[in-house]
Amino acid sequence: MSLFLLPFPFIIALLLVLAWRRRTQRLKADATAWQIQNIKSMKRQGAHETATLLADLIENDGAGAWPPKTNYGSWPEPLRAYKDIYLELVPTLPAANPSLDDDVNQEKRNKYRMRMRKLLSERVDIVGVEKLMIAAAAGDTDAFPRDVYNAFYCCIAVCRHAYRWATIPVVKVAQLEKIVDFPPELDVPWPYLQRSFRVDADSGNNTANVLHNFDENGERVFKINVGLNELITSSEDAFFRLFYDLEVLAMPIYYDMIRAVVCFEENDTVSCLTHLQNITFRVRTLLKVFYDGLTASRVSKEVWLSYVQGFQGWGVGRMINGEYVKFDGLSGNHVLIFQALDAFLGIGRYLSDENMDRYIPGRQRDLCVALKKHSFRGKLKGPMDCQIEEEFKKIVNHMKLFRSAHRTRVMPYLEQPAPERLTMTAGKSVLEGPDAKSALKVLDDMLVTRLKQTA
Numbered sequence: 001m002s003l004f005l006l007p008f009p010f011i012i013a014l015l016l017v018l019a020w021r022r023r024t025q026r027l028k029a030d031a032t033a034w035q036i037q038n039i040k041s042m043k044r045q046g047a048h049e050t051a052t053l054l055a056d057l058i059e060n061d062g063a064g065a066w067p068p069k070t071n072y073g074s075w076p077e078p079l080r081a082y083k084d085i086y087l088e089l090v091p092t093l094p095a096a097n098p099s100l101d102d103d104v105n106q107e108k109r110n111k112y113r114m115r116m117r118k119l120l121s122e123r124v125d126i127v128g129v130e131k132l133m134i135a136a137a138a139g140d141t142d143a144f145p146r147d148v149y150n151a152f153y154c155c156i157a158v159c160r161h162a163y164r165w166a167t168i169p170v171v172k173v174a175q176l177e178k179i180v181d182f183p184p185e186l187d188v189p190w191p192y193l194q195r196s197f198r199v200d201a202d203s204g205n206n207t208a209n210v211l212h213n214f215d216e217n218g219e220r221v222f223k224i225n226v227g228l229n230e231l232i233t234s235s236e237d238a239f240f241r242l243f244y245d246l247e248v249l250a251m252p253i254y255y256d257m258i259r260a261v262v263c264f265e266e267n268d269t270v271s272c273l274t275h276l277q278n279i280t281f282r283v284r285t286l287l288k289v290f291y292d293g294l295t296a297s298r299v300s301k302e303v304w305l306s307y308v309q310g311f312q313g314w315g316v317g318r319m320i321n322g323e324y325v326k327f328d329g330l331s332g333n334h335v336l337i338f339q340a341l342d343a344f345l346g347i348g349r350y351l352s353d354e355n356m357d358r359y360i361p362g363r364q365r366d367l368c369v370a371l372k373k374h375s376f377r378g379k380l381k382g383p384m385d386c387q388i389e390e391e392f393k394k395i396v397n398h399m400k401l402f403r404s405a406h407r408t409r410v411m412p413y414l415e416q417p418a419p420e421r422l423t424m425t426a427g428k429s430v431l432e433g434p435d436a437k438s439a440l441k442v443l444d445d446m447l448v449t450r451l452k453q454t455a
């Protein structure tokens, strides 16, 4: 219907709502830009370790912003073929009706892998790629700008996941693989990228595969269920957008956490309390994105397990120093804001040291270590401190609420039938156990334990 056919007052109301929305978005972006400037100037003044580490994260990994900036528009010539190849092959990756026959599945996978290997070897100038990786490692941001580097990290990570599974939904024959022989074009740049982000895994992670998968206009670049029905494609989009939106709302919380720490250490209790109140308010807003976003109407339970989750898994490994080491795929446990809040509240870490090193970029780890070191919840004793303590309690309660909601929301997604595969989560790979129910019980126990630790 043409806009001119609508009643005049309706048009005015619509325009006002749009203008108000645009203004709110601009104000939000301005506030975040101001906070980033503030953190950078705190770093310049050597004001606090936590501010320096957040500024380092933004300036380096974030290419000057947070969530991290990407650039998909102007890539150096040797890198361009990767993106084209992923996009050219992606319509052949998913299957609307996955087969239950191992041979049929294996044939489809072999075909996909052969085509990818062939296109990579024909079109990628691997020497040119390695030269660029070396230039980036030497800090040459003219040859390889950081926002392009972030986009390329995502591109290689998703190409590796595509090659690893070679079909969507993931199928038993793929899950039973132990070692994958990747094409050299996917192996050569990977250690450079992983060294730069200080992560050890062969698989991708939430930063590479999810956050970096949004372009300058906020559009997702490397989708996986291309050509399948609307229920699947919209569930895929809604699910991953949730993680990005959360990180947008997390930035001001990192800022307030740092300001709260600094104010506490300077005995400025009143300002400290204000920052804590900001955190409480912002955490509530952020968690609303999770509560509103992970619902059956946005992310369908029927399709999530087979079509959205599987590709993010990994579950293969390689021999390292004579030992077989297997890596896992992506999990919500990679998300920085939850780790940062736990650290700020003085709660012990969820992930082991080994898993932190494998999946969480070094600068994100450093920030959390510093937030934990400067956590002051256990140091409250002054006369004004009871108000601060009350505010901390509110934040802890939000985290408890999130953890119990997460537990009840996610279990039905994992319990869906997926006869083409073995029981698996992306974050924990194929699950051991006599049956699916007991395998899932192990996961539920992890979530219950974490909920109990949130005190």
Ligand code: HEM
Pocket (backbone or CB within 6 Å): 242, 243, 246, 290, 294, 304, 331, 332, 333, 334, 335, 338, 350, 403, 406, 409, 410, 411, 413, 414, 425, 427, 428, 443, 446, 447, 450, 451
């Ligand atoms: C249907 C979707 C989801 C499922 C099935 C799911 C499942 C799980 C499972 C089984 C765990 C425990 C095992 C592990 O550490 O990997 C876990 C952990 C976790 N998940 Fe999710 N998850 C989902 C969505 C999300 C979302 C959207 C977020 C937040 C953006 C999230 C955040 C977390 C966090 C932070 C942890 C670590 C434990 C904790 O801190 O409480 N998950 N998830």
